[in-house]
Amino acid sequence: MTNKITITRPDDWHLHLRDGAAMHAVLPDTARRFGRAIVMPNLRPPVTATAQAQAYRQRILDALPAGVKFEPLMTLYLTDKTTADEIRLAKASGIVHGVKLYPAGATTNSDSGVTNIGHCVEALAAMEELGLPLLVHAEVTDADIDVFDRERVFIERNMIPLIARFPSLRVVFEHITTLEAAEFVAGASSNVAATITAHHLLMNRNAMFAGGMRPHHYCLPVLKREEHRLALVKAVISGSPKFFLGTDSAPHAKSTKEASCGCAGMYTAHAGIELYAEAFEAAGALDKLEGFASFYGADFYGLPRNVEKITLVKENWQVPDSLPFPDDALVPLRASASIEWKLE
Numbered sequence: 001m002t003n004k005i006t007i008t009r010p011d012d013w014h015l016h017l018r019d020g021a022a023m024h025a026v027l028p029d030t031a032r033r034f035g036r037a038i039v040m041p042n043l044r045p046p047v048t049a050t051a052q053a054q055a056y057r058q059r060i061l062d063a064l065p066a067g068v069k070f071e072p073l074m075t076l077y078l079t080d081k082t083t084a085d086e087i088r089l090a091k092a093s094g095i096v097h098g099v100k101l102y103p104a105g106a107t108t109n110s111d112s113g114v115t116n117i118g119h120c121v122e123a124l125a126a127m128e129e130l131g132l133p134l135l136v137h138a139e140v141t142d143a144d145i146d147v148f149d150r151e152r153v154f155i156e157r158n159m160i161p162l163i164a165r166f167p168s169l170r171v172v173f174e175h176i177t178t179l180e181a182a183e184f185v186a187g188a189s190s191n192v193a194a195t196i197t198a199h200h201l202l203m204n205r206n207a208m209f210a211g212g213m214r215p216h217h218y219c220l221p222v223l224k225r226e227e228h229r230l231a232l233v234k235a236v237i238s239g240s241p242k243f244f245l246g247t248d249s250a251p252h253a254k255s256t257k258e259a260s261c262g263c264a265g266m267y268t269a270h271a272g273i274e275l276y277a278e279a280f281e282a283a284g285a286l287d288k289l290e291g292f293a294s295f296y297g298a299d300f301y302g303l304p305r306n307v308e309k310i311t312l313v314k315e316n317w318q319v320p321d322s323l324p325f326p327d328d329a330l331v332p333l334r335a336s337a338s339i340e341w342k343l344e
């Protein structure tokens with residue numbers, strides 16, 4: 001039995017850091033584990049311009065604990081009005097590494113998102129030309145499509161036509177949750193990759209209803225059936241460089257999760273690499289963790305791999321029932337329960 005592993009310092013290719021006091025509360029968890037993170041732009045108001053991304057990046061750097069080295073990789077929030085000029089500015093800035101497509105209304109803070117991909121052809125053409133990746137929250141929003149089918153239907157209606165129209169566009173299918181998405185990405189060109197969260201590798205939809213409603217297990221895309229979880233595990237242990245780590249750690253205050261209309265998102269940054277170690281060990285594939293966590297994302301984004309190392313030890317530790325969060329508390333995944341791997 002392996003009880004200690006040393007891997008190259010990982011990066012998180014999908015992260016919500018929020019802003020202000022909330023950001024100060026969560027940033028140290030990520031910075032302790034990851035060298036870099038792709039920082040999602042779904043703030044209020046959203047980060048739609050390069051100048052906003054530059055200012056946000058500086059606020060993150062200013063909030064880092066003294067002596068901690070961490071590089072935030074910024075993104076822009078695509079809207080119906082994003083211009084090709086803004087895309088050129090973003091690329092030239094050197095600090096923007098992707099542009100995020102949220103279908104309007106699909107998830108947290110997506111009300112300024114794209115209403116019709118047809119409105120974005122100029123921005124997308126510029127991104128294709130410049131090699132700036134498009135990051136996609138891939139769910140349709142139609143009220144008549146079952147919540148559990150929204151990702152699968154997005155592939156047919158939006159992803160396939162998008163890729164056909166912009167074959168050289170680099171696309172990250174974010175937080176995939178279904179067998180269909182895993183198969184689609186595996187069969188697509190090398191311009192198409194996907195992030196996978198630890199929670200979608202570890203849990204199926206039963207986790208939302210275990211003995212009662214579990215609002216802290218509600219996120220988007222929503223947890224799926226076991227067959228889908230198994231397909232995601234298969235994808236990450238295949239060793240394919242198309243699949244890489246993106247925690248989608250998405251902090252929401254306790255009172256907004258435990259509510260009559262609770263927010264979507266799980267907080268996992270407190271164990272951002274440890275939870276993946278559990279998932280890979282359970283699949284008998286700890287040897288595949290390093291490529292997934294530390295190499296393939298950097299390769300896809302055209303960035304150098306990290307050189308530092310981290311060590312994880314097989315040692316049970318208790319997760320607190322809540323963590324500090326401004327004017328409230330933050331309930332992390334596995335609250336009041338334990339995690340099998342510990343960062344040394």
Ligand SMILES: NC(=O)N[C@@H](CC(=O)O)C(=O)O
Binds near residue numbers: 107265
């Ligand atoms: N994943 C989530 O459930 N929530 C994310 C948004 C997102 O990634 O869709 C958030 O910002 O809270």
Ligand SMILES: [Zn+2]
Binds near residue numbers: 174220
């Ligand atoms: Zn999303």
Ligand SMILES: [Zn+2]
Binds near residue numbers: 015016040250
């Ligand atoms: Zn997200």
